[in-house]
Each structure stands twice: as C-alpha cells, then as structure tokens.
Amino acid sequence: MTNDIRFALRQLLKSPGFTVVAVLTIALGIGANTTIFSLVEAVLLRPLPFREPDRLVWIANPDLGGEGIPGLTGNANFRDWRKLNQSFEDLAAYLPSFSDRIDLTLTGGGEPVQVKCAFVTGNFLKVLGVQPQLGRGFSTEECQRNGPRAVILTDRFWRRKFHAALDILGRSIEINKVSWTVIGVLPMSFDFSSIFAPGSREVDCLRPHLDIPGYDNMGNLMAVIGRLKPGINVPQAQSEFKVLNQQLEISHPERGRFGAQLSPLREQISGRFTRPLLVLSCAVACVLLIACANLSNLLLARAAARGKEIAIRCALGAGRWRLVRQTFTESLLLSVSGAILGLLLASVATKTLTQLQAFGIPFLTKASVDGAALAFTLVLAVVSGLVFGTVPALQFSNEDPIGELKEAGRGSGHGRRRVRLRKALVISEVALACVLLVGAGLLMRSFVRLLEVDPGFRPEGAAAWRIQPNRQFAARDGEFMFYDEVRRRVEALPGISTATLTDKLPMDLNDVLHVRAKGQSYRQGETPIVFARFAQSGYFATMGIPLLAGRDFDSHDAHFDWREPARKVVIVNERFAHAFWPHKDPLGQIVVLEGPPILPRNARWWE
16 A cells, blocks of 8 residues: 555646646635535534523514514513413523614723623523533522622633733722623633624623513514423424413513514524525535636546557556555545645635624634544545546556557557547536536526615715714713814814714614504504604715605704604605505604603713
8 A cells, every 4th residue: 555655646746837737726625615514514504502402492483573683572471481381491681782782881991992792681591501611600689670680701802902911800890980790700601792793793791681661662682591490392382382472472462462483593594595505505516516627627638658568567467446445545645635725725714704793603713623523535536536537447458458558559549448438528518517607607697686776875885984983072972072172173084975874774774663643543452653764964864775755854954863853754655655654645644652662872870
C-alpha cells in the first residue's frame, strides 16, 4: 500500500496541471457540501439545547396573532391554560414584543450601552430545562410587581461587558437609572436570540414578566411553551386544549376569539427551513456529482495518454487488481487533497454565513465546521474518490495489453470502449447541469416575482436607523426637542430630500388597538382590533406611500409622542375605510379607541 501511495504521488507530481485542476474541482464540490452540511447540522440535526427537548411543545394562537406575530396569546389566557390543563407539567412564556420595543440603556462603569432584554415568565428556564452556568433562575418574589429587581445575563454579554467576572452574582447594574441585581448567567449553549429571535438584535439579558391584572387588557403578548407530562403526546394535548378553549370562550366572552395550535418546539423553531435546506443540499450534491463526472473524464483522458505504459506493466506481470488498486489510490489522493482544501473553503464560507443577520435562520450563529462536519467531509472524500475512480479502474481491469500495444504501434492512443465511456460521462455531466440550470431558473423566476410584489411603499433610496439617546431628559419636552433637532439636521444633509420619525418601519411589529366607529356598538369581546403605527408629518412622502384621499399629518396634528396629541387625527388605509364605512366617505368620520395599545412608549413604566 505504501508503494502504491508513493507511486501515485510521483505520477501526480509529473502532471502538475492535471493535479491542480483535479484538486480544485473536487475542493469546490466538497467545500460546498461541507458548508451546507454545517448549516443543516446546526439548524435541523443538532438537538435543542434543552432537557428532553422532545417533550417541549409550542402552543400558538391561530386565530388572533397579536401585533402581527402569528401565534401570540393573551396574558389571561396563558394564566388559565397553565392553571387548568392536565397535559403539561408546566407552561412558560416569553414576550417578543416587549424585547423588541422597549429601549434600555445600561449606565455606570463607562459609556452608556444599549441593551436588549428578553421578558420571560419566572419559570421559563425551568420549563426549558436550562440551568444557568452561574447563579439561579428567577424566584416567585422577583416576579411580583413590587418584588426585588433581578436580571440574568447572557453568556456573550457577560463576557463582552463584564469580562467574564466570576463575582458578577449579586452585583447591581443600572438599567435606565434603575438598579437591578444580577442573579445568574446563562450557559454558552443557550443563545436566546439564535433560537427564539433569529436575525434580530442580540439579547443581552433576561428579565421577569410581572403577572399583573393590567396586562390582561393589552392584547396578545405571549409566546407560550409547554413541557408535556411523561406518556402524553401532542395530539392528546391538542384535544384537551380544544375543549379547554371552548369553555374559556363561554366563561370569558370579553376576551374574544382565540384558540391553541400545538406543535413540537423543534418544528416551530426550524421546521419552515427544512425544505429550503434540503433543496439546497440536493443542489450542492449535484455540483459534486458533476465534479466527479468531470474528474472521471479527466482520468480517462489521462489513462489514454498512459495506455502504452499500462500495457507494458501488464506485459511485465502486473496483475489487474494491482492496476485497479493503483487507480483508486490516485483518485483517493486527489479526493483527500481536495477535501483538505475544501475544508478550508467551508470554514471561511460557514464563518461568513454565521455573521449574516438578514436571513433570520435559527441556530445560524452556531453553525461551524465541527467534528460532525469533519466526519462528513472524510466520508465524502472517500466516496467521491471511489466514484470518480471507478470508471478508469473498470477500464484498466478490462484492458488487453497486447491489443493496446498494437494500437499504440499504429498510433492510436485509445479504443472504442474508452470513447464510449467518455461520451457517457459527458452526457451525465450535461444532464446534471441541466437539472441545476432548470432548478436555478425556477428559483430565479420566483425571486423576480417576489421583487415585483408591490410592498405599498418605495424602498429605493430610503435609509433608516434607530435613534436611542444615551442620556436621560429632565422633561418630555427636552426629548421631543432632541428628536426634532435630529430630524432637522438629517433633512439639511446634502442629498436628503425629506426625513421623518416613526415608531416602526413597514413590515415591522404593530401596536394593537381596539377601535370602533362613532355610533356603532359591538358585543362584549367583539370590538374590532386594528394594527396601528405612530408617525410625524412627512411620513408618507418620505416612505413613498400615496394617499388616495385627504392629506398628510402636519405639525399641528400631533407631537411625536402619541400620548400628547395637539389634534386627534388618524389616517386609515383603504381596507379599514371599507370595513367601517362601506358606503360613506371616510374623511371626517370619527373613530373611538377602546383600550390602550399593547405597549406604552415609555420603557420606565414597566419598572
């Protein structure tokens, strides 16, 4: 075997051009497959970082998906579910809307730092089966309205801001000038953002959700997770919740219509990415097959040039198995060399992909070329080497040394059989390439159609960024003046035609309002719910949103702070107008707000 390897190395070094092309070809194929495998392994194959994750269930509200997020449920419904169900050991929840909307600033110990907190129920970590690497979870007292203020840091934030200080437990930190006590640090394996909020800003800490009556009237806030009791499956729990919700709707009609759709937590987190990743895996597998067919062709061409040499070796006593083994040795050397280079390419590509936040893929930041990827690459290298070495090996096993020498004497370097094999390989390459081209064309067509969808505004030439002052204002007027000054300075920049302020961008989360037209009445629990946004004058011109009738806001209509309007006016969309006044002119009509939006704009209110 050692002699075969040495001889194969000498033969490959004699043809450096062929060797370089072959190694690069297989490196691209293996590198692409290893990169995609790293993503698939992280997103679909790797177990969730929780205790007994198969017992964790996502409980979604399919009827009303509060503030644009499908599946959220109300505080009161969650409380009753937790109290009355018999299928789960316990239910927990987190509040995605709070985490994305409330502006928090960490002060003390240097420059102020913006932080993002995830609001969770006190039993959230216990239900998931996550044990902090330092400290503990939230206590019952810390989840009360006037209880001790406690916070749990994520591992990344603890290392970045506090340099992994082991004495962090019990230390007080100031968030919006309010002292909070650090009671724990999450384990490195539990990245809240990567699991529950992929693509969004990284979560720095967890804070307890306070179960107070005021939250019951604030719409659908909570993403609910449950841990099934041993021996209970999802269909059984689904049947129980169907009956439970019917009873709750009868006893609490003021809550309106709601339901519960149960599914495994793994399916909720990454299930929608299963098909795209499998399609991508098939595509890169086709690329590798094309590379193998190409290399087989190159090896056949090379064998034709070495026909006389092989014939002489056979005539001198070299057995057919020895020639086959030598051929596989060369192909495996090429494949392993390509795999090593492919691993380097895969490492760079995977690292680049993990730093992208635009995709919103769960566990993307955890993807890496780890032990599983190394094992996959090794298997892929061996299989690839055997695949593209098989055709030349079969050719050598059927070689007639006397006939080859006669053909070589007549100036012919290859026979009809070799020509047929090469033609068959070319046909297979073309067929696989056509499959890839057709698939790519269909995907491109879908992408172009997606780009042609009118979003209702003009994103071309528009830029947006979030403004969060790193200082506190003595009065609200000072904050308004700050925002107005920012807007004036932006509008004065060269190339800026118009600027405005809004609490959120199109396709972002919405506030939820209970609204009725003046003079109309509704039964208890059936007041219409609408999605609302708050904006300054110039919003529609800046976003390129056309007005079908009426006018834009002006400086006399409202301040940026929606709680202090100068004139109470609203602008509604066409669907709203048809629903509330199907046979009337909506201009000048009056709507009545019944109940506050889900979130106030002042984060300090929650403290």
